[in-house]
Amino acid sequence: MKTVTPVADLxxxxxxxxxxxxxxxxEIGASPPEAxxxxxxxxxxxxxxxxxxxxxxxxxxxxxxIQAGEIPAGKQLSYIHRGPYSGLEEAYRAMGQWLQENNLTPTGxxxxxxxxSPMEVPESELVTKIVFPLV
Structure with missing residues (x-):
């Protein structure tokens, strides 16, 4: 599903x-998702x-x-964050710095x-993977 929204409503x-x-x-009896x-x-x-x-x-x-889609394969930078979502900003900053230091360009x-999710585990146990596909 796609939308355009203010970040406050995300x-x-x-x-x-x-x-x-x-x-x-x-409804269609599909296998459970990985994530x-x-x-x-x-x-x-x-x-x-x-x-x-x-x-x-x-x-x-x-x-x-609801539409089927595909996440493109290719070179990427990824980071696994464990902990509250509030820590993601620092992960993005570190990834941006690493990209700059290594002269790599993300696709955007x-x-x-x-x-x-926070409904399943305490915030300290959340697992989020951030991925930047690279040019």
């Missing part, structure tokens, strides 16, 4: 999308362009706003993969 939009996708997957994800196509905090989905091992037909899209 948690609500993510929750709505993940619930809708989970209900659809249950949920958000893809950020810009960093405009007032008009954040974001795609939300589930990582699945199979390609499924879409329904309404960034991904966050969520392997658990």
């Amino acid at each position: 948690p609500q939009k993510l929750g709505e999308a993940f619930r809708a996708i989970a209900a659809y997957l249950e 949920t994800y958000a893809a950020y196509f810009n960093m405009d905090m007032n008009n954040l362009e974001v795609e939300m989905g589930f990582l699945l091992s199979e390609t499924l037909a879409g329904k309404d706003d 899209v960034s991904y966050e993969f969520y392997y658990n």
